Amino acid sequence: MxxxxxxxxxxxxxxxxxxxxxxxxxxxxxxxxxxxxxxxxxxxxxxxxxxxxxxxxxxxxxxxxxxxxxxxxxxxxxxxxxxxxxxxxxxxxxxxxxxxxxxxxxxxxxxxxxxxxxxxxxxxxxxxxxxxxxxxxxxxxxxxxxxxxxxxxxxxxxxxxxxxxxxxxxxxxxxxxxxxxxxxxxxxxxxxxxxxxxxxxxxxxxxxxxxxxAAVARIFERINRTGLRLGAFDLLVARSYTNDWNLRDHWETLRTESEPIGTWLKRDGLPVLQVIALTRKKDVRQPALLDLEPEEISGNWEPAAAAVEHAVAVLRKLGVPGPDLMPYRGLLFPIAYRFMKFPDMNVEAVARELSDWFWGRSFGMGYDVGSSTRIAADARILSARSPGWDAADFAISERNLIAATRKKQSAIWSAFLTYLHANGARDLLTGAELDPNSSDVVAVSMLPKLSESDYHLRVLGLVWANRHTASKLRADPIDVIQRASRRSLESQLLPIDVDSIYRGPDTLLMARARALKQSLANNGHESLNWFA
Incomplete structure (x- = not known):
């Protein structure tokens, strides 16, 4: 038996x-x-x-x-x-x-x-x-x-x-x-x-x-619903534990002493280990993590931590205000992997180099399906000193952009707000440049709540605004836009011709999609492949 x-x-x-x-x-x-x-x-x-x-x-x-x-x-x-x-x-x-x-x-x-x-x-x-x-x-x-x-x-x-x-x-x-x-x-x-x-x-x-x-982790996760779960990180703490090296202690020191790590990963040390797994096993999924040998973890911990710090710096250069506006969490890994392969690379140079990739993957919803496979594929491409991209990889659907809502296309929601920030979004009434990390700044919809429609939920209807302007936008968006300066409208990818806004939400959404496409091209992202 x-x-x-x-x-x-x-x-x-x-x-x-x-x-x-x-x-x-x-x-x-x-x-x-x-x-x-x-x-x-x-x-x-x-x-x-x-x-x-x-x-x-x-x-x-x-x-x-x-x-x-x-x-x-x-x-x-x-x-x-x-x-x-x-x-x-x-x-x-x-x-x-x-x-x-x-x-x-x-x-x-x-x-x-x-x-x-x-x-x-x-x-x-x-x-x-x-x-x-x-x-x-x-x-x-x-x-x-x-x-x-x-x-x-x-x-x-x-x-x-x-x-x-x-x-x-x-x-x-x-x-x-x-x-x-x-x-x-x-x-x-x-x-x-x-x-x-x-x-x-x-x-x-x-x-x-x-x-x-892997089975122990899965059992624990399913059974224990009231306390802190035993996951891959905990098991890897155990797997790599010696009297001289404790993964949990190294993680606690890292997250408290490194501002990029503490801000972006918060209390989750698993991404650093996933970078190690991506480097050693060409995979970020749990089986690959649990297959890491103790010496692979301890020997690669510091380089992986440094690579994650550099990756966060690249994301900030690209305009991502913080972890909550990351279009996909997995975008961190190929960037960190590149720094594992080439630790001497300059952050600004990598940000310029990967800009098309970042916006193409984000607006093209590239990690919506099979993200682990896509991460591994992107890492392989980035293993070359001069990576080459296929333009077809950066296909962006205008229809998806126009119809996107936060609930259904959260990556587009995050990517659009990030792009507005990267574009130097200014408040429509005051003209002041806005920082999404400020408690006074919110994302607010300009579109009306029409019966039997989701217009007010559409991503391309969002703008950044201080709370005072946001309340006025909710009350009368046309009045706010009429009072906004050309510079503020352009920074939020809004049409200068306010008449187009009077013609209804569909007109505004299409105008905004065109403005986004043109802005990306103006900023050097001409290789992005757009389709209807």
């Missing part, structure tokens, strides 16, 4: 915490640090003591061979016999481990009196739990005081027998006249609430360690 690679189980919380305590349940070395607060932990404890679901776990059985592992924070060293690697559930299990197995710095303590005198809701359980400094707890709360104030350290709930052993010790330390009351109260709180900690189970998906990295 074939071995099952994915199984579902109900695992006992006691057994899982026992595995953590013995070092046989561990974490991936790339896993993010423990972040939960005491308040988060108390809320989870209350969920457990209510017997309510606390989400499922995703585990791998046994030690993997494609990423490193580490112990739980505040847990024991790793055991030689690994039972589980916790792929999803670190924050919850660390919190419960600290509460029910004891923590070197804190002790979670429940007030029996407060809880039994309440309605027993989850909020009441939370209110009944306090967190103490462990050294202070051990010094100031001996068994006699615990009995007097009816306080239960949750670490006594390691198992049912541990709890009753603690209970008997506490009863023995109580005043003789109070022992029966202490016995009854501690028995009652365990029966009604605390016993749930010793019988609690967690639904768990256990995957076999023989599964390939």
């Amino acid at each position: 074939a071995r099952r690679t994915i199984e579902a189980h109900e695992l006992s919380l006691e057994d899982i915490l026992e595995s953590v305590e013995t070092g046989s349940a561990v974490l991936p070395a790339f896993q993010r640090d423990f972040k939960w607060s005491n308040a988060d932990a108390i809320s989870l404890i209350a969920t457990v003591l209510c017997g309510w679901p606390a989400g499922s776990l995703l585990l791998m059985n046994g030690a993997p061979d494609f990423f490193e592992i580490r112990a739980f924070e505040d847990g024991p060293p790793i055991d030689n016999d690994i039972q589980y690697v916790i792929l999803d559930g670190q924050q919850r299990l660390t919190s419960l481990y600290r509460a029910f197995r004891g923590h070197e710095r804190t002790e979670f303590v429940l007030s029996v009196t407060a809880l039994l005198n309440s309605s027993g809701k989850a909020e009441d359980i939370e209110d009944a739990i306090t967190v103490h400094d462990r050294d202070k707890w051990l010094l100031e709360y001996p068994p006699a005081r615990q009995a007097e104030e009816l306080l239960v350290p949750l670490s006594s709930l390691r198992t049912a027998s541990d709890y009753f052993g603690w209970r008997d010790e506490t009863i023995a330390a109580a005043a003789a006249s109070e022992r029966e009351n202490v016995r009854q109260r501690l028995a009652e709180v365990y029966r009604v609430f605390l016993s749930r900690a010793n019988s609690y189970t967690l639904p768990s998906v256990v995957i076999d360690r023989s599964l390939p990295p």
Whole structure:
């Protein structure tokens, strides 16, 4: 019988915490640090003591061979016999481990009196739990005081027998006249609430360690919908991890110290790795990423990071105001690839060289279908010191431009607004040059909302404007255009002949498409191939 690679189980919380305590349940070395607060932990404890679901776990059985592992924070060293690697559930299990197995710095303590005198809701359980400094707890709360104030350290709930052993010790330390009351109260709180900690189970998906990295990433992505997903970047952090080189640390340093990287990639380090994959594997898709060897990642990290920085500089030279107005995210990769091949190339020279390619791919919707294949093909062309382009590659449909809306042709939407910015768009009323990165600048439609039409959504109806002008455009676009200077109209590719605007949206859209075509030609992009 074939071995099952994915199984579902109900695992006992006691057994899982026992595995953590013995070092046989561990974490991936790339896993993010423990972040939960005491308040988060108390809320989870209350969920457990209510017997309510606390989400499922995703585990791998046994030690993997494609990423490193580490112990739980505040847990024991790793055991030689690994039972589980916790792929999803670190924050919850660390919190419960600290509460029910004891923590070197804190002790979670429940007030029996407060809880039994309440309605027993989850909020009441939370209110009944306090967190103490462990050294202070051990010094100031001996068994006699615990009995007097009816306080239960949750670490006594390691198992049912541990709890009753603690209970008997506490009863023995109580005043003789109070022992029966202490016995009854501690028995009652365990029966009604605390016993749930010793019988609690967690639904768990256990995957076999023989599964390939791509399958692990896909399973995690599909199962984990509430937390941070384990994707290709996380697995590559694991795959390349050594005591001397940690991809996550290098990424965090890069994004905080490099303005281009931090601004354009934000918190996503995958594009740098995709540049490496494009260079080494001629592909940017996940299988190629997960096929990278550790030394390929560490050895190419700095050149790839520099190449991405240069690529961002090229995009800015082309007029792209920021990542949100990139017609296609994938356009970054062939540019970065060129700098990987020729790191000595000048940014301005590359921007001039790739200008036709950028506008042709953007307005021609070149990456709408088969983008990964197109990226690889473009990278091959750019591997030559003097790349040659086929004019047919830069085919732009006038019909698509005129009919384009943001929802249906988002690349054209981004490309047009980027081109207006590159063309030095000026405010129609003030004549001031506009910066799309300013909070006062917006893209606004000049076209009316006509019944049963989408004219007001058409991309070629958009202009850049400050918020004051935008409000006037929405109210009376004809009045604003009549008051605009020739220079402002030309910067926004608007016709100087305002009569054409009076003749309706179709006339304006066609005039704008012609103006865009002429402007691109005037700026040296004569190789772009236009068709109706």
